[in-house]
Amino acid sequence: MLPTFDPRDTEAGSRILEDITSNAGHIQEQVLEEILTKNASTDYLKSFLNGHSDKGLFKNKVPVVDYEDIKIYIDRIALDGEPSRILTNESITELMISSGTSGGKQKWIPKTAEEGEPGPSFFVSLLLFELRCLHGLNDGKALFFVLINPDIHTPGGLVLRTTTASEIKNRKDRYPEVILCEDTNQSLYSQLLCGLVQRDAIVSIGTFFASGLQRIIKFFEEHWQEMSSNIRTGQMSDWITDPKCKRTVSLILSKQMPDLADSIDLVCQEKSWEGIIKKIWPRTKYVQAIITGSMAQYIPALEFYTGRLPVVSPAYVSSEACFGVNFKPLCNPYDVSYTFIPNMAYYEFIPIGNHQDPNCTNSKDAHLKDHIVDLANVKIGQHYELLVTTCTGLYRYRMGDILLVTGFHNITPQFKFVQRRNVVLSIDTDKTTEQDLQNAVTIAMHILEPLGFFLLDYSSYADTSSIPGHYVLFWELQLRSNNDIPELDQVKMEKCCSLVEQSLDQKYKLLRNQSISTIGPLEIRVVKQGTFNVLMDFYVSRGTSLNQYKTPKNIKSEKAIEILDSRVVGKFYSREVPNQDS
Known part of the structure; x- marks a missing residue:
């Protein structure tokens, strides 16, 4: 027991x-x-x-x-x-x-x-106990974003749900109504609006995956002016029609708050959004999101948007079971381990x-x-x-x-x-794992970081439409100094391509160095800002939950590749054959 x-x-x-x-x-x-x-x-x-x-x-x-x-x-x-x-x-x-x-x-x-x-309740109790050990979190509120999809029923009569939706729908009395809204745009807008109205009470911000938090920031970037207007007038936007959202927000947005709206405008009108989370919610002690595995790529972006607040990756869970808890929640995000x-x-x-x-x-x-x-x-x-x-x-x-x-x-x-396991790029007998690729991309980004760039997101696929085939990486880049579209330096981008190749394993470099090469030069395709949000929308439209979404690092869907290709603003190839001795 x-x-x-x-x-x-x-x-x-x-x-x-x-x-x-x-x-x-x-x-x-x-x-x-x-x-x-x-x-x-x-x-x-x-x-x-x-x-x-x-x-x-x-x-x-x-x-x-x-x-x-x-x-x-x-x-x-x-x-x-x-x-x-x-x-x-x-x-x-x-x-x-x-x-x-x-x-x-x-x-x-x-x-x-x-x-x-x-079982899950015991696991959650352990998790809450660990989070309560963080200093100062009992003195305010947590703003944790949760989005759920409508139920699907199988021909055999069973309900298909995400783990999150199951927990929430089976225990509705424990959660605010706005979380039960199945229209994700209305729900997210309403959750953000409630968080803005209560900005001085918020001491932690969170969502399930680091990629989701980045998506929330982009959504806020697109809608902050409308939210500010709602706060100024004390009235919700007409397009918020879900009764659950309207009831929840009406309890919080009960009067005109022009001073609060002015303070939000002052922050959001800054040219750069570096530290936007800390500026909007100044009492925030930490950010909660899973940042292990493929999510580690989002750590630089989270550090940028949060003003380098601590990022807590609390637990290792899946659809199959609950596994482990992070007993050192304030550790370096790259060093997170879970005690089973x-x-x-x-x-x-x-x-x-x-x-x-x-x-x-x-x-x-x-x-x-x-x-x-x-x-x-x-x-x-x-x-x-x-x-x-x-x-x-x-x-x-x-x-x-x-x-x-x-x-x-x-x-x-x-x-x-x-x-x-089994997330790899391969053209011939090469096998590049997700970790191999992430390490190589991290090394290559060292070329661009001194110029003020960081990588918002990336993905890849093995292009076998030409002979020889080659690896294609899609990168979405962001400038730290402002939100303008970055200008790309041809020489430095080609150097990034070469560094990615140089950081891959010996098998890859051997196949690139053969007299009749079976792998062609690696290509980086830089895409417009917001591209990976469009990609996420595509996967969500096919049944993926926003809470669970993780950008696929090896794209299999032809439609997904078409979406990325349609938003490419620059193509760059490796000009060097990787050195096999390193």
Whole structure:
């Protein structure tokens, strides 16, 4: 049974954290035993365990699987209306829909009524306890932006929702009405307007992903004058018609506030928006957003817009499960690690060698199970791919996340998120991972940073329409000094292309250096400002949640490539063949 505690009770929170992190191995064995006891008779597990719930048999017989391996079972429940006991003896009530932007495809993850409590609530309590440890946050309000999409129903009668929408819609009484608005533009406008009216009470700003916070800033840039007018007159804009938004805002925007409007105008009319968050909400102590993995690219932009406020990346969560909490919320954003909470799910780990391509670890490998280790036996400095087993029908499921063990809290490991598996660029036998690409782009940007540029966003694809094929990177650049369209220096941009290539691995450089090269010069296409907002709108129109959206670093959709190409303002190619000796 999971413990319960009031997150405002610091002594209780500390005791529970010390207890669960000091008994990780024992707790994990209890979790696995509970899962097997409940679900050994399901169609899926029975085919491997013959109805037994033995943990050793589970580790020996149950295979490691990808989503495609279990999709057939989920489809039988979601599309054909077959009973939940195919996968779990708990009743599946909803399907959590993943973003589909980091791994390429949306996934439907089962959720049961029993899972709703107490697991996630316990995890949230831990998270709130950690955030309350930040100095000064009890003296004001948090402005946390949440956007939800309308429900979708499967032919089998189940609801498709994001994890966020599920939490909010199942506990409506805990959230302000404006968050329940399913028109994202009206909801975001109203949330921002409420935050502006209460600007002197706000002590923290947040959203789920760093990319989302950047989107919110751009939305504010487009609408601040209208919001200021609303505050000046005490009247909402006519296009805000959603009753939930109107009711919420009317409670806050109840009178004319010309002085407040003047102060907002004074800040927003400045030529540069550097530090805009701190200027608009001067009492803000920190910004909350996930900044690990591919989100790390947004750290320079957040530092620019927030005035270098601390950025807190509080937790490691997914549609599949809650995993870890950041016990050092004010650490350097590049050093964030998450302490796994051992009673949320059963975790296993596939070791990834220092020079081993994580994409080569095939789930069909008969020897794969021989190398798997449990949570208590991971080693500092080692990379692993995460497997998860849950009560909701996931068994030895490959998350596709590559993690690095950075330390321990008591005996519980702490992990840094490194990258997603299978997100690569490839023309020939080269394989460039998401982390490889991000590191190379970061190095190349050193050429432009002294000129006042930072990178708002980027993506890429392998262009095989010509011979030889080549890597194409789309960059959206921003000037620190103002919001004007930046002028691009041909020589320096070509140097950026060469630096990206020089920073990639030896296999890539070998294929570029061959007498008959199989990879052509790398290309950077600079796009208009606002382009990646348009790209996000495209993915959202296809069902991705704004809360979960992550810019895909390897574009697969031809339509998405067309959107980016239609907004290109400059094309640049590497003029140098990368040196193989470095």
